[in-house]
Amino acid sequence: MKYISRIQLSLPSVLRAAAKRGEFYLEYQPVVELATKRWIGAEALVRWRRAGGEIVRPDTFIPIAEECGVITRITACVGEIVAADLPSLLQIDQEFFVAINLSAADLRSAETVELFRRMLNSSKAQPKNIAAEATERGFLQGKETSEILDAIRKQGIVVAIDDFGTGYSSLSCLQSLGLDVLKIDKSFVETIATDGVTSQVVPHIIDMAHSLKLFITAEGVETETQADFLRSRGVQFAQGWLFGKPMPIETLCELLVAQRTSPAVSSESNS
Numbered sequence: 001m002k003y004i005s006r007i008q009l010s011l012p013s014v015l016r017a018a019a020k021r022g023e024f025y026l027e028y029q030p031v032v033e034l035a036t037k038r039w040i041g042a043e044a045l046v047r048w049r050r051a052g053g054e055i056v057r058p059d060t061f062i063p064i065a066e067e068c069g070v071i072t073r074i075t076a077c078v079g080e081i082v083a084a085d086l087p088s089l090l091q092i093d094q095e096f097f098v099a100i101n102l103s104a105a106d107l108r109s110a111e112t113v114e115l116f117r118r119m120l121n122s123s124k125a126q127p128k129n130i131a132a133e134a135t136e137r138g139f140l141q142g143k144e145t146s147e148i149l150d151a152i153r154k155q156g157i158v159v160a161i162d163d164f165g166t167g168y169s170s171l172s173c174l175q176s177l178g179l180d181v182l183k184i185d186k187s188f189v190e191t192i193a194t195d196g197v198t199s200q201v202v203p204h205i206i207d208m209a210h211s212l213k214l215f216i217t218a219e220g221v222e223t224e225t226q227a228d229f230l231r232s233r234g235v236q237f238a239q240g241w242l243f244g245k246p247m248p249i250e251t252l253c254e255l256l257v258a259q260r261t262s263p264a265v266s267s268e269s270n271s
Helices: 002-021 058-068 071-092 111-123 143-154 171-177 201-211 224-232 249-261
Strands: 024-033 038-049 097-102 130-135 158-164 181-184 215-218
Touching: 002 058, 002 071, 024 071, 024 097, 024 249, 038 058, 038 071, 038 249, 058 071, 071 097, 071 111, 071 249, 097 158, 111 130, 111 143, 143 158, 181 201, 201 215, 201 224
Parallel strands: 038 097, 097 130, 130 158, 158 181, 181 215
Antiparallel strands: 024 038
C-alpha cells in the first residue's frame, strides 16, 4: 500500500513532465454528415506515449490528471497540436473543423478563452474550423462556467455538450447554457433497435434537441441500422467505427483527400 501511495503521489509530477517532454499526441476521429457520409470534421483525442514507448490508456490518466489539476496543461498541449495540424486539413477543405474536449477545470479557467485565441491566431483558421466540447458535469458548474462558455462562443466557436444523457441536465437547464450542438452518448446509441431498458431514451433526447434548435451528433455509431434510425429522425451528424476509427493526422489527411477527390471512397478504408 505504501508503494501504491508513492506511485499515486508521483503521478502529478509525471504528467507535468510528460507535457513538457511532448509525450502527449493526438488521434482524430471523423465526424460525418449522416445524409451524405461526408467527413465534415473530427474530434481530437489525446493519447500518452511514455518515454519508453508505453502507451497509457486515456481512461487511466485523464481522471488522475483531472484530480491533480494537470488536466488544463494537457488541454493546452492538445490546443497547440491542433493549431499545428489545422493548416494541413484546411488546405484540403476550408470548411473542415476540429473539436477539442474541455474538462470541468478548463471551464473554470479564463486561460481557456486565451487558448482558443492562440489557436486561431497561430493556425490562421476561422472560428468555424474549431469547436469546443464538454460533458454535462463540466457544464453544470454555475455562473463562472457560463461566463467562460459565453466568451468562447463570442469568438464564433461552436460549443457542444458531450456525452449527453449521462448527467442531470433538464430542458430548462439546457436552455440557459447557450449551446450549439448536443452529442448523444454512445451508451444510448448502442441500444437502438434493441429491447434494452434505455432504448427509448434516444428519441426523447432527439426531440429535446430539436425543440431547442440544436444540431445533434450521435457518438459510437457502429451499424447501418443505428445510422438509418438516427438519420430518419433528423440527426445531422455522427461519429463511430462505422465511419472511421481514431487515426493519426497523416491518415486523416490522406483519406480526406481521397474522399474529396472521389466521393465514392468509403471510410471503410480505415477499418
